[in-house]
Amino acid sequence: MSREKTIFTRIIEGELPCHKLFEDEYVIAFLDIQPLARGHTLVVPKESAPSMDKLSAESASALGRSLPSLCRAVMRATGATAYNLLQNNGREAGMSVPHVHIHIIPRYPDSTHSFLWGPGEIDHSEASKLAEAISATMD
Numbered sequence: 001m002s003r004e005k006t007i008f009t010r011i012i013e014g015e016l017p018c019h020k021l022f023e024d025e026y027v028i029a030f031l032d033i034q035p036l037a038r039g040h041t042l043v044v045p046k047e048s049a050p051s052m053d054k055l056s057a058e059s060a061s062a063l064g065r066s067l068p069s070l071c072r073a074v075m076r077a078t079g080a081t082a083y084n085l086l087q088n089n090g091r092e093a094g095m096s097v098p099h100v101h102i103h104i105i106p107r108y109p110d111s112t113h114s115f116l117w118g119p120g121e122i123d124h125s126e127a128s129k130l131a132e133a134i135s136a137t138m139d
Contacts, residue, residue, distance in 0.1 A: 008044045008099040022070060026062030029070050032103070036113055039078035041104040043070060050098040051089035063102060071104055080106030084115055 010016045011030065018030035021041060032040040043066060045059040052060070071083060086103040088095040105113070 006048065006097050006099040008042075008097055008101060009048050012044070012046050021073070022066060024062070024066070026059050027066045029066065036103075037080075037106045037108065037111060039074050039080060039104075039106040041070060041074055043067060043102040043104065045100055047100075049100050051095075052087065052100055053089070055100050059100075063100075067102065067104075074104050074106055078106050080108055082107040086115065 005013075005015075007016065011018045012028055018028075018033075020028065020030045022029040022043075026046055027043060028046060029041055029043045032042050043063060045055060045063055047056055047059040049055040049059070055063075067085070071085075074080065075083065084103070084105040084107065086105060087101070089100075
């Protein structure tokens with residue numbers, strides 16, 4: 001893993017400017033500079049972790065606490081009718097900055113972007129075994 005600072009670390013440390021919406025001891029939120037929609041917001045823990053499974057419980061809790069208020073604020077300020085929360089982990093999942101972040105992406109009546117997929121069908125026999133395996137390996 002690279003020791004080089006991510007763009008988010010540089011924003012957190014004040015090296016790069018941002019359009020800040022919120023900041024506390026654990027979290028910073030700012031407008032995305034490459035927005036998918038007006039009001040596209042990034043919510044970033046100050047702890048530098050490359051994926052959610054590497055993030056401390058304390059930082060994860062702080063992210064969770066800040067999201068409802070930020071979502072309401074984005075909706076009120078933009079007039080959006082809905083929003084998506086998007087969080088990717090790892091390059092193969094579409095993550096471009098290896099620092100945990102959650103996107104709040106406002107939706108409008110004329111929005112055309114989509115995160116929809118065709119539903120699959122669960123194999124209940126395999127799912128039972130998989131559920132057991134996942135449960136058995138939880139911390």
